[in-house]
Amino acid sequence: MKRQIPLIIIITLGFMFVAHSFIPHKISVDFFDWFQDWAKAISPFAVSLGIMSLFMVHGTKIKRKVPNWQYSVVTLAGLVFTAFAGFVWGTQSGTPYMWLFENVQMPMSATMFALLAFYIASAAYKAFRARSAEATVLLVAAIIVMLGQVPLGAMISKWIPETSTWILNVPNLAAKRAIMIGVGLGITATSLKILLGIERTYLGGGD
Amino acid sequence: MNKNVIKFFDKIQNIDRRYIYLVVAFSIIIPLLIPFNSPTYVTKPTEDIYKKIDSFAGDENKAILMSFTHDASTMPELFPMEVSVLRHCFERNIKVFTICWLPAAAPLVDYAINTAKEDFDVQSGVDYCNFGYKPWAIQLPIMLGMGDDIAKAVETDSQGRKVENLEIMKNIKNYDDMNLVIDFAASSSSITWITYARARFGANIAAGVTAVMVADNYPYLQTGQLMGMLRGLKGAAEYEKLVDVFAAYESEDYPNGRPFSNEIIKETRVPITGDTVPYKYKKARIGMNAQSVAHIMMIFFILLGNIGYFITKKKEI
Amino acid sequence: MFETISNFVAAFLTLSIFSFLYKDNPFYKFAEALLVGISMGYAIPLVYENVFMPYVYTPIFLNHKFIIIIPALLGSLYMLRFSKNLGWLSRYPIVFGMSIVGMSIPLSIHSSVLVQMRSAMLPIDGINSALIFIGTVTILLYFFFSKAHKGIYGKVTNVGIWFMMIGFGASFGYTVMARVSLLIGRIQFLLGDWLGLIK
Numbered sequence: 001m002k003r004q005i006p007l008i009i010i011i012t013l014g015f016m017f018v019a020h021s022f023i024p025h026k027i028s029v030d031f032f033d034w035f036q037d038w039a040k041a042i043s044p045f046a047v048s049l050g051i052m053s054l055f056m057v058h059g060t061k062i063k064r065k066v067p068n069w070q071y072s073v074v075t076l077a078g079l080v081f082t083a084f085a086g087f088v089w090g091t092q093s094g095t096p097y098m099w100l101f102e103n104v105q106m107p108m109s110a111t112m113f114a115l116l117a118f119y120i121a122s123a124a125y126k127a128f129r130a131r132s133a134e135a136t137v138l139l140v141a142a143i144i145v146m147l148g149q150v151p152l153g154a155m156i157s158k159w160i161p162e163t164s165t166w167i168l169n170v171p172n173l174a175a176k177r178a179i180m181i182g183v184g185l186g187i188t189a190t191s192l193k194i195l196l197g198i199e200r201t202y203l204g205g206g207d
Numbered sequence: 208m209n210k211n212v213i214k215f216f217d218k219i220q221n222i223d224r225r226y227i228y229l230v231v232a233f234s235i236i237i238p239l240l241i242p243f244n245s246p247t248y249v250t251k252p253t254e255d256i257y258k259k260i261d262s263f264a265g266d267e268n269k270a271i272l273m274s275f276t277h278d279a280s281t282m283p284e285l286f287p288m289e290v291s292v293l294r295h296c297f298e299r300n301i302k303v304f305t306i307c308w309l310p311a312a313a314p315l316v317d318y319a320i321n322t323a324k325e326d327f328d329v330q331s332g333v334d335y336c337n338f339g340y341k342p343w344a345i346q347l348p349i350m351l352g353m354g355d356d357i358a359k360a361v362e363t364d365s366q367g368r369k370v371e372n373l374e375i376m377k378n379i380k381n382y383d384d385m386n387l388v389i390d391f392a393a394s395s396s397s398i399t400w401i402t403y404a405r406a407r408f409g410a411n412i413a414a415g416v417t418a419v420m421v422a423d424n425y426p427y428l429q430t431g432q433l434m435g436m437l438r439g440l441k442g443a444a445e446y447e448k449l450v451d452v453f454a455a456y457e458s459e460d461y462p463n464g465r466p467f468s469n470e471i472i473k474e475t476r477v478p479i480t481g482d483t484v485p486y487k488y489k490k491a492r493i494g495m496n497a498q499s500v501a502h503i504m505m506i507f508f509i510l511l512g513n514i515g516y517f518i519t520k521k522k523e524i
Numbered sequence: 525m526f527e528t529i530s531n532f533v534a535a536f537l538t539l540s541i542f543s544f545l546y547k548d549n550p551f552y553k554f555a556e557a558l559l560v561g562i563s564m565g566y567a568i569p570l571v572y573e574n575v576f577m578p579y580v581y582t583p584i585f586l587n588h589k590f591i592i593i594i595p596a597l598l599g600s601l602y603m604l605r606f607s608k609n610l611g612w613l614s615r616y617p618i619v620f621g622m623s624i625v626g627m628s629i630p631l632s633i634h635s636s637v638l639v640q641m642r643s644a645m646l647p648i649d650g651i652n653s654a655l656i657f658i659g660t661v662t663i664l665l666y667f668f669f670s671k672a673h674k675g676i677y678g679k680v681t682n683v684g685i686w687f688m689m690i691g692f693g694a695s696f697g698y699t700v701m702a703r704v705s706l707l708i709g710r711i712q713f714l715l716g717d718w719l720g721l722i723k
Binding site: 002003005006007009010012013014015016017018020021022035037038039040041042043044045046047048049050051052053054056068071072074075076077078079080081082083084086087091097099100101102103104105106107108109110111112113114115116117118119120124134135137138139140141142143144145146148149166167168169170171172173174175176177178179180181182183184185187188191192194195202203204206 | 530531533534535537538541542544545553554555556557558559560561562563564565566567568569570571572573575576579580583592594595596598599600601602603605606611612614615616617618619620621622623624625626627628629630631632633635636637640641643644652655656657658659660661663664667684685686687688689690691692693694695696697698699700701703704706707709710713
């Protein structure tokens with residue numbers, strides 16, 4: 001009941017999907033339509049996982065008054081207030097809910113990633129060293145590609161963007177293709193393991 | 208070697224990282240404050256997308272789908288692409304659909320549409336339609352369902368209207384009609400489209416990706432599984448230029464834009480200083496000026512770091 | 525006026541996050557905590573309006589498709605995930621959604637393996653296609669660990685390493701580009717939308 005039935009569901013439905021890939025029969029189409037309707041009806045509830053986990057983590061921090069617990073209050077207050085604003089004043093443009101998104105959520109999430117430009121510059125200066133022949137090749141390829149992408153590179157010499165395009169189209173292509181074939185086989189193997197009930201970590205712990 | 212030189216490199220090897228941060232900031236601030244005209248070279252992966260979209264111009268039986276698979280964090284690279292593609296569609300009377308898979312992407316779709324439609328007489332449900340936010344968990348059922356019947360798979364648009372009743376859906380049934388999907392993403396999500404929509408239904412897939420993802424996508428580009436790719440801010444700048452040079456071109460001979468031509472691209476320089484082009488349509492090209500300076504600075508850092516490394520290493524020996 | 529205040533709030537929060545570059549501080553911590561909360565809070569009404577209403581409420585209450593009650597109940601089992609005794613029930617909606625991996629078996633082997641292999645085995649008509657072929661094969665051999673990388677085999681796999689290094693170099697170059705682009709976006713906001721210095 002706890003493990004066997006979920007496994008039976010995934011194995012049965014999984015193999016029906018394998019068959020669906022090959023058989024364009026009406027039964028197969030009806031099966032997919034049924035799955036679509038059910039999957040859509042199940043999907044909104046998945047968001048509850050995120051909400052509950054956030055409340056549990058931050059609720060515990062507040063309850064135990066761990067160092068910096070005040071910031072957990074900010075997180076939960078932000079969550080409750082934004083959701084409240086959406087339900088009470090609506091989610092259309094010009095509402096407090098959208099104001100929060102435009103002026104709070106959006107600039108902060110964009111800035112978080114912008115920080116990485118500083119770190120990568122610092123890493124380029126302090127850690128990117130031509131310690132071996134292989135590292136030198138990596139470094140030279142990186143420099144050519146960097147120059148090849150900007151107008152200044154083409155202004156220095158037309159060979160720079162041309163060499164950059166060659167690097168991407170030939171050695172880079174070969175490298176990424178070989179890795180991709182490996183990954184593709186890995187995905188297929190993992191999917192098969194899930195379907196055959198060998199891979200079960202997604203079921204979580206317990207019996 | 209001169210002792211002072213060694214001492215200098217010793218010192219700058221251990222420089223506080225915050226000075227590096229300052230240099231990074233200025234290398235971007237200065238070129239943004241003082242804009243200058245620099246050439247934008249258009250590459251084939253961008254050209255291919257432009258030509259494909261342009262081939263649908265004025266065709267009632269064709270449409271494109273723009274899939275937004277990113278949040279605000281990668282907006283600087285992807286937003287100018289999205290605005291340019293929408294502007295192209297609105298200029299050339301091409302039906303365009305939008306869909307997104309992350310809650311945080313939903314308002315970005317609206318921003319992109321609102322930014323581009325200001326200058327055009329287009330109507331939601333007639334010229335374009337935003338399918339709105341659909342959760343990640345049902346991406347595959349919808350992606351596969353659209354191969355059979357788009358209206359059935361998507362059901363409602365972002366305004367809650369039944370998609371099947373919308374005027375734009377006339378003659379648009381599945382991927383045979385919605386013949387190009389462009390996935391704008393900061394991840395490898397275009398591979399999902401390739402795996403499901405292309406492998407099963409033969410849909411044309413293109414990608415608008417952040418620069419991080421570019422190198423990984425080349426194998427798909429070579430096989431044609433990706434028919435084109437907009438690559439980071441440079442891809443956005445290239446598309447901005449193509450729309451300016453062809454789709455937004457106005458003259459007596461070409462009142463609705465002119466056809467694509469490699470000769471014209473080579474000859475044309477669109478100035479980004481001045482008011483010829485509105486700021487929103489040249490944001491990526493202005494950004495590319497700063498990108499040039501920042502790349503030179505990065506290369507300078509790499510070289511300086513390595514010179515310092517070899518000099519101090521020699522000293523130790 | 526309202527726009528000025530809005531831009532000021534956005535700029536203040538942007539600078540709060542940038543302040544981390546100097547060192548960790550309460551402004552950064554506050555902004556980070558707020559971001560997590562608002563991101564989650566933002567998703568709730570959106571999911572309710574765009575997913576729950578059209579896919580659960582409308583079919584059941586307006587179209588009277590009562591069969592949809594079953595998947596709705598199945599979905600609500602997600603909420604038991606953190607329960608000690610009933611947590612196992614949340615496996616039902618999880619496996620239902622995951623079963624679609626069945627389709628990925630034929631389709632991903634087609635798109636990521638077969639098509640790629642076919643393109644790697646095209647007739648060699650020039651130096652570039654020869655290089656692509658050699659690169660792909662030597663890297664695949666490099667990842668074959670059942671044979672020790674020694675002697676001639678070791679030399680062949682070494683060629684693969686060189687190809688990979690060039691590939692990683694290209695990725696690094698593009699990564700630098702991406703990070704810089706994102707910073708450009710934020711500085712365009714601060715200088716343009718907030719301070720009005722770029723037009």
